[in-house]
Structures are given as C-alpha cells and as structure tokens.
Amino acid sequence: MILVTGANGQLGRCFRQLAEKYPEWTFFAEGSDTLDITDETAVEAYFSGHKPGWVVNCAAYTAVDKAESEAEKAALINVTGVQHLARACARHGALLIHFSSDYVYHGNQGTAFSETDPVSPAGVYARTKLAGEKAALEILPGTMIIRTSWVYAREGHNFVNTMLRLGRERGHVRVVADQIGTPTYAPDLATAVLEIIGQVENGIKKPEELAGTWNYSSEGVASWYDFAHAIFETAGVQAVAEPIESSEYPTPAKRPPFSVLNKSRIRKQFGLHIPHWRDSLKVCLLPESHT
Numbered sequence: 234m235i236l237v238t239g240a241n242g243q244l245g246r247c248f249r250q251l252a253e254k255y256p257e258w259t260f261f262a263e264g265s266d267t268l269d270i271t272d273e274t275a276v277e278a279y280f281s282g283h284k285p286g287w288v289v290n291c292a293a294y295t296a297v298d299k300a301e302s303e304a305e306k307a308a309l310i311n312v313t314g315v316q317h318l319a320r321a322c323a324r325h326g327a328l329l330i331h332f333s334s335d336y337v338y339h340g341n342q343g344t345a346f347s348e349t350d351p352v353s354p355a356g357v358y359a360r361t362k363l364a365g366e367k368a369a370l371e372i373l374p375g376t377m378i379i380r381t382s383w384v385y386a387r388e389g390h391n392f393v394n395t396m397l398r399l400g401r402e403r404g405h406v407r408v409v410a411d412q413i414g415t416p417t418y419a420p421d422l423a424t425a426v427l428e429i430i431g432q433v434e435n436g437i438k439k440p441e442e443l444a445g446t447w448n449y450s451s452e453g454v455a456s457w458y459d460f461a462h463a464i465f466e467t468a469g470v471q472a473v474a475e476p477i478e479s480s481e482y483p484t485p486a487k488r489p490p491f492s493v494l495n496k497s498r499i500r501k502q503f504g505l506h507i508p509h510w511r512d513s514l515k516v517c518l519l520p521e522s523h524t
C-alpha cells in the first residue's frame with residue numbers, strides 16, 4: 234500500500250491521477266486536511282491503522298518568498314513534519330520517498346550539479362528543504378530523497394499557468410533570463426517514482442538501493458525567459474516575453490543563478506527515460522496531440 238501525503242498539491246495530484254494505471258497497488262492519497270504531517274500523533278495513528286508499505290511525501294511548504302517571513306512554519310512542515318514521517322516509517326518498516334529542491338545548490342559552477350556536489354542553500358525555503366533531507370536520512374538512512382526543480386503540471390499554481398494568464402492578459406511579460414535550470418513536468422516525475430517502486434516491488438531492485446540523494450528534472454536547460462517563450466509558442470498565446478535580469482525583478486528569497494541537475498545517477502540506476510522539457514511542455518499544453 235502506497236501512502237501519498239500532500240496529495241492535493243501539484244505533484245501529489247499526479248500520483249492520484251496515475252494510480253488507476255496500477256490496479257495491483259492500493260493507494261491512499263491524503264491532503265493536509267486528512268493527514269497533517271506536523272501532527273505526530275495523527276501520523277502515528279495513521280500508520281498504525283493503515284500500515285503503508287511505501288510513503289511518497291509530496292507534502293511541503295513551498296511558498297519560497299513567503300518563507301522568508303514564515304521561517305517557523307516552513308521548518309515545521311519541511312523539517313519537523315518530515316521527521317514525523319521518517320520516524321513512523323522506521324517504526325512500521327515502511328519505505329520513504331521524499332522530495333527536495335534544486336535550490337539546495339547555490340554554487341556558481343557552470344556545469345550540472347551532481348548529488349555529491351557541495352550544497353549552499355540561500356533562503357529559508359532552501360535551508361528547510363536541506364534540513365528536511367538531512368533529518369529524514371538521519372532517522373531513516375534508507376530514505377530516497379529526490380531533488381527536483383521548476384515543477385509544473387496542467388493544474389496548480391505554477392510558472393506555466395502564471396505565464397499563460399499574464400500572457401493572455403497583458404500580451405507582454407518581462408521574465409528573468411539570468412537564472413538557468415530545467416523545468417520538470419510533475420507527471421513525468423510521478424511516473425518515474427512509480428516505475429522505481431515497481432522495480433522494488435518486482436524484485437528487480439532491492440529497497441536499500443533507493444537510499445540517499447537523487448536528482449530528477451526533465452532533460453535540457455532553460456532560463457525562465459526561455460521557458461516563458463516556449464510556453465507562449467507552444468500554447469499559441471500571442472504574447473511577447475521580454476528578457477530581464479534578476480536585479481530588475483527583486484524577490485524576498487534569492488534564487489540560484491544556475492541549478493541544472495545532473496540526472497546520470499537516477500537514469501542509470503533505474504534505466505529511466507527522462508523526456509526533454511520541451512517535449513513534456515507539449516504534452517502538458519497540447520494533450521490532444523499526445524493521446
């Protein structure tokens with residue numbers, strides 16, 4: 234049985250939508266209203282009652298800028314909540330898959346970050362995500378931590394939907410061109426995670442082979458400007474993206490100037506095919522041409 238926490242978020246919803254493709258597995262999808270991961274008693278009671286074999290933790294505090302003024306709340310969800318899940322998994326023998334962020338990498342290197350590269354998170358959100366990783370691994374060394382970046386899905390509050398709205402409303406959008414990374418289509422990430430779970434369930438991989446930190450994003454590289462340009466082009470929105478510098482769009486939290494992820498480890502270990510971000514963007518925006 235697979236427990237998905239934070240199941241009403243954009244990644245969590247993808248697991249719910251994919252669940253029907255896996256009739257052999259039982260999914261329990263819980264939002265913050267039915268399972269608050271910051272409530273340790275509730276987490277323990279849930280595990281005692283449902284006995285999940287897997288926990289896919291999509292619950293997180295993700296308001297990157299707001300976190301600068303809500304550090305305690307961000308830490309409560311991104312660190313303490315993760316500790317509760319890791320402890321419950323350890324007590325009940327469940328496997329934990331947890332998501333972290335490319336924002337833990339804040340170096341100035343010009344090549345893609347590997348999992349072994351030094352981390353240097355700059356803002357509250359990024360620091361809580363790194364602390365959450367460490368807390369999970371300390372309590373449950375077998376935890377699989379997946380660092381991902383620029384996540385979007387068809388539904389939800391994300392860059393794609395914001396650009397579509399602003400492009401249609403204004404016809405002209407200024408977008409930072411000096412932050413480089415890679416978008417990640419949430420259904421691709423959820424599919425990869427379910428493929429990995431399947432490999433363990435089918436005995437192709439051992440549970441201990443999941444342990445540690447793994448990078449996952451779509452393939453390719455983009456600036457936010459490139460991404461916005463591609464969104465308008467793909468969706469056929471008559472809008473112009475104008476490239477600007479980060480200094481022209483100040484935000485409370487600093488973003489890494491470069492956070493491209495090297496995915497070799499996860500790709501090779503699990504034989505994953507990771508789509509290019511432009512291909513996944515087409516699947517997201519033009520679903521009728523990909524069915």
Ligand SMILES: NC(=O)c1ccc[n+]([C@@H]2O[C@H](COP(=O)([O-])OP(=O)(O)OC[C@H]3O[C@@H](n4cnc5c(N)ncnc54)[C@H](OP(=O)(O)O)[C@@H]3O)[C@@H](O)[C@H]2O)c1
Nearest residue numbers: 239241242243244265269270292293295332334381383384
């Ligand atoms: N979005 C990105 O660009 C991005 C980039 C890198 C990494 N990530 C990581 O990827 C993971 C999934 O992100 P996402 O984009 O799906 O985030 P999201 O859409 O913000 O979803 C997060 C979910 O967590 C839930 N949640 C918050 N507090 C909770 C609590 N105490 N107990 C249970 N659930 C709680 C939220 O529910 P409520 O709305 O009810 O509070 C929300 O549905 C996160 O770990 C995030 O840090 C995301």
